[in-house]
Amino acid sequence: MPFTSIMKTGYYLDVQGTSDGFLFQKGMVGEYDPSFIGALYYYHYSTHQVQLLDTAGPANGVVRDIRLVTVAGNYAAYIKSDNSLEGWEFWLVNLTNGKLTLLDSPKTTPSQQYPSNFAMDGQNVVWSSLIFQNGKAVSIMRIYNMAQNTTKTLFTDIVASPATIYLYRPAIYGSVITYAKIPFGAQTTTSDTIWRMNIDGSGVQQIATTQYANVNIAMDANYAAWDEDTGNQPILDVYNLQTNSPVTLPSNMCNRPQLYKTLLTCIQWAQPSILVINLSTNAYSIIADPAVYTSLTQDRIIWSDDGENVVHWVMYPAGI
Secondary structure, eight states, X not given: OOOEEEOOSXXXXXXXXXXXXXXXXXXXXXXXXXXXXXXXXXXXXXXXXXXXXXEXXXXXXXXXXXXXXXXXXXXXXXXXXXXXSSSOEEEEEETTTOOEEEEEOTTTSTTBOOOOEEEEOSSEEEEEEEEEETTEEEEEEEEEETTTTEEEEEEEEEESOGGGOEEEEEEEETTEEEEEEEETTOOTTOOOEEEEEETTSOOOEEEEEOSSEEEEEEEOSSEEEEEEEOSSSOEEEEEETTTTEEEOOSOOOOEEEEEETTEEEEEETTTTEEXXXXXXXXXXXXXXXXXXXXXXXXXEEEEEETTTTEEEEEEOOTTO
């Protein structure tokens, strides 16, 4: 599939598409330039201008970066971190007016690890994090509603030993959350479970058990998709949320899924490329370009090529 390339200069991570452009960040703590403070930018298709949205800024005199950028609707969520338990913050930015909202930090909950597992759908942000206090481990899942400006705890697990705690890796769309329940410190041979529940915390239901450890999970109105790390070649699973049944794919040797309506993308590693599948027809195509992650918007697939430091996109094929 032919694609468009742009933004040749710089080093980009976490490229995320919107209806009018894409977000990217520069600077990683300890990489390339250890003194560089990370920043989040927004490139607009309509004006071809780059807008600075936020900078990480130091915490307690230590430089930080911006990581795990996630976009949905008119919002982006991301972490500012210096790789410590004390120096991180979890932020939300309104892409329309630039308003910043602090969602979580160690000041809110001391001894809390930064939430490396979070998701959003343009209306709500859901995240999970771990707290280690007084010899006990606590796993928490929270949800923030943009319109109401409210945060609620969905559930809390408290165990006497960190060895028995679970991590929760969520995805969200509308009134439904799906999540992987992962034993803390799990190896690739560890089996995980996949669950769904309503955003008010009700209707909890297990929908699958993985053969290997889960790494990434995504969902849309009709489907949930997750990958498994076999320790060699990754495999992908897709579940139809409307029929409560697994989906057979033309190829599932890929990982890092993304969903938009009936479109699924994932990363193939054996021959570095992007696999694109129409789940309604099982028709598929391949974008022959190495990528680490993809992002799906209303009209295109977007990704960064870390080897060339280039941002690419391709318009959706007909019928999506």
